[in-house]
Amino acid sequence: MARAAVPGRLRGRLIWRVARLVERREETPTARTLLFQVPGWPGHLAGQHIDIRLTAADGYSTQRSYSLAAPPDEDRVELTVQQVPDGEVSPYLTQVLGIGDPVEIRGPVGGWFVWRPTATEPVLLVAGGSGIVPLMAMVRARQAAGSRIPFRLIYSVRTPQEIYYAAELRRGAPGLDVTYLYTRVAPEEVTRPPGRISVYDVNTHGWPAEFEPTCYVCGPTGFVETVADILVALGHDPRRIKTERFGPTGG
Amino acid sequence: MGIVSPGFQGRPRRGDTRLPPGQYLTEGFPVLSAGPTPRIPTDRWEFVITTETGQEYRWSWADLMALPSETPTVDIHCVTKWSKLGTIWQGVSLDTLFTEVDSAADFALVHSYGGYTTNLPLEDLLDGQAWIAYRYEGEALAPEHGGPARLLVPHLYFWKSAKWVRGIQLLLTDEPGFWETAGYHNYGDPWREQRYQGD
Numbered sequence: 001m002a003r004a005a006v007p008g009r010l011r012g013r014l015i016w017r018v019a020r021l022v023e024r025r026e027e028t029p030t031a032r033t034l035l036f037q038v039p040g041w042p043g044h045l046a047g048q049h050i051d052i053r054l055t056a057a058d059g060y061s062t063q064r065s066y067s068l069a070a071p072p073d074e075d076r077v078e079l080t081v082q083q084v085p086d087g088e089v090s091p092y093l094t095q096v097l098g099i100g101d102p103v104e105i106r107g108p109v110g111g112w113f114v115w116r117p118t119a120t121e122p123v124l125l126v127a128g129g130s131g132i133v134p135l136m137a138m139v140r141a142r143q144a145a146g147s148r149i150p151f152r153l154i155y156s157v158r159t160p161q162e163i164y165y166a167a168e169l170r171r172g173a174p175g176l177d178v179t180y181l182y183t184r185v186a187p188e189e190v191t192r193p194p195g196r197i198s199v200y201d202v203n204t205h206g207w208p209a210e211f212e213p214t215c216y217v218c219g220p221t222g223f224v225e226t227v228a229d230i231l232v233a234l235g236h237d238p239r240r241i242k243t244e245r246f247g248p249t250g251g
Numbered sequence: 252m253g254i255v256s257p258g259f260q261g262r263p264r265r266g267d268t269r270l271p272p273g274q275y276l277t278e279g280f281p282v283l284s285a286g287p288t289p290r291i292p293t294d295r296w297e298f299v300i301t302t303e304t305g306q307e308y309r310w311s312w313a314d315l316m317a318l319p320s321e322t323p324t325v326d327i328h329c330v331t332k333w334s335k336l337g338t339i340w341q342g343v344s345l346d347t348l349f350t351e352v353d354s355a356a357d358f359a360l361v362h363s364y365g366g367y368t369t370n371l372p373l374e375d376l377l378d379g380q381a382w383i384a385y386r387y388e389g390e391a392l393a394p395e396h397g398g399p400a401r402l403l404v405p406h407l408y409f410w411k412s413a414k415w416v417r418g419i420q421l422l423l424t425d426e427p428g429f430w431e432t433a434g435y436h437n438y439g440d441p442w443r444e445q446r447y448q449g450d
Contacts, residue, residue, distance in 0.1 A: 013449030018254050051332075051446075053273075055253035056261050063273045065331050088262045088275070096258045103256050109447060111433035112285050221282045225395055228287035238287045238365065245282050 019105040027164045032094040033080045043072045044108030046141035053104040067134035071141040082130040117145035125153040128219020152177045159185040179205040209235035218244040271441035277333040289365040299418035302354040325405035328441040342384030356421035364415040369428035408439040
């Protein structure tokens, strides 16, 4: 792959900032979108992530990384957190943390898996489950910038109930094509039988390789491996396939 | 101590001294890569050390297999916060590969199939600290984990242990690699929590 472009922020330490929960919304029965106010937030690019640090009363602390779900809105940052059964951090964030309560956040992190509104190539986004989060930040950044770059989003979910940002995606945007792939249960009107993403799906709903799109693939490791291999097999230049994998340990 | 988040308890404290600051234990083996997994057949694989004068030292897969191997048991620490303790590898020590290499360089830029690079001081690759690893937990190293062979430098964050390793370029001046150019720390010592530039 090509050397990563240098992101906006470089040099200088990424400091921990106190972030207070402003709003929590239900995305699905097990996922919540959390809006934090972070005074002094330096801004970020769509696709970047943050580190979050939780500290207990006895001084014990732990950290996790979460993708940002939206482009910056002054000093607000938005995450969507999938509750992991027996997780150490995600059940706290989705259920316990109260409005006005503090956590610590630092970032933004990551200068490779990003989309800039100045980019001119068509974009293919391929999401597996909660892998939609950084890709939604790209969809929203495109919208916020008034960009006319054509986007296609292929979003693989187990069931219709597990779609994040469902109402917003249903409203859609000019030049944004959204295709849902259901792996376990599909709505009645969908003719494609439930199943994992295939060459056919990517070939039908993605861009031809000749269009030289930038492809962003995010999801669990097995999903990302499969989709990246399919894109390479369909003739896409590996250097234009950017991946982000969620391990099973997001906790 | 950081700001306390009300009601946060966290996991039972293990007091595990093998865990660097900010890391948590995982039993799985998560994958972190920036792009598609390259597939490199071993009959086309080679490994090249290039010195600052342009001199090259090459090994085919058969050459590598013919060298004495070691089976280090090491803890690995990913910058994305997971750590995995007691992982068992098999590979050739870089001390073995560097035996005949004549160089005055202080820095190394590691190159991978697929174009990935990472940099580190040459001294971090020597003295029993680094291997070209080709087996993991007794099995051939899987492509998504860097097979057929990856660099293993367990005392630094795991992005320094370049997957699909193809060669090492020796340099008189330091040159940042892929993640190092994208905002990650130039050295990456997990015990000093050197995750990002400026840490």
